[in-house]
Amino acid sequence: MKINEIADILEGTFLTGAEFGEKExxxxxxxxxxxxxxxxxxxxxxxxxxLCNPQVVRTAEMMDMVCIVFIRGKKPPKEVIDLAEKKGIALISSPRRMFSACGLLYSNGLKPGN
Amino acid sequence: MDAIHLEYDVDGKNFVSAGSATESVKAQLKGLGINPADVRRVAIAMYEGEINMVIHANGGKAMVDIFMDKVIVKLIDTGKGIPDIEQAMKPGFSTADEDVRNLGFGAGMGLPNMKKYADECIIESEVGKGTTVTLITNFS
Known part of the structure; x- marks a missing residue:
């Protein structure tokens, strides 16, 4: 699944990293x-x-993750967005709640990983 | 390759910057072309340790030695120490307060995660004096 499709499915908007939208x-x-x-x-x-603090971006970075979705319409503070931009991680804000957001992505083919 | 020695001061009052020493080490290891899976193991174990120093020990020092075949990370604090290391190693055991949990940590997974990802995790602690955690990760 492309990052752009995640944003579409979750009716989300990019806070940074929209240029990585075509990444699989x-x-x-x-x-x-x-x-x-x-x-x-x-x-x-x-x-x-x-969660909206900088450690979310750091955790993602340590795990080599490329995209973070903030649920329930949350928008992290600017310092968090800046950090993600520096690390090349896409941030998406989605109005969906956790359960729905995970369910939508799962039913569209995204899996928990091996 | 000669050993590379890195030293960092971990600011105990700054939760925002917590993890920046690990970030720097991760970038160095990546730059040296170390296998990404090994880099990630080192990064996760050190990051958990760095977070621990900030939330439990008011910061400290991180000393990192990178060799051809392994990395040794030493995290040294002068915090309150761990009274019962065996108990602290149990997944889910935590003395962190609600504030720390609200930040996404303090679930009692820090030390277990360090043990899980590093090949050797040595914890030396004295109550009232501080804790030194040594994490040795061999490259695969």
Whole structure:
């Protein structure tokens, strides 16, 4: 699935990294607990979260993730967006809630990873 | 390749910058062409350690030595120490407060994650004096 398709399916808008929209991603995970994200390395490329602090971007970076989706219409502060821009990570804000957002991506073919 | 020695001060009062030492080490390892899976193991273990230093120990020092076949990360703090290391290693055990949990950490996965990703994780701690965590990761 392309990052652009994720944005479309979740009715999301890019906060940064729209230029990476054509990048293909194959798996995702959803969590507000960064240590849980760090505990299960599976080559996931997308992180869905309701957290908006800089450690979300750092966690994604450590995991080599390429896209973060902020659910429930959340928009992180500018410093977080700047950090993601520096790291080359796409940020999307979606009005969907966690359960729906994960369900929509899953049913459209995005999987939890191996 | 000679060993590369890196040192960082980890600011204990700044949650925003927490993880920046790890970021720098990750970039260095990437630049040296180390296998990405190994780079990620080093980064995750060190990042958890760095976060721990900020939330539990008011910061400290990170010393990193990169060799041809491995990385040794030493995280040294002068914080309150760990009274029971065995208990602290149990997944889910945490002494972090609600504030830290609201930031996405403090789930009791920090030390277990470090042990999981590093090939060797040595924790030396004295209550009231501080903790030193040594993480050794061999390149595959």
């Amino acid at each position: 991603v194959f798996s995702a995970c959803g969590s507000d607990m960064m240590s849980d994200v760090l505990a299960y390395v599976k080559d996931q490329a997308v992180l869905l979260t309701g």
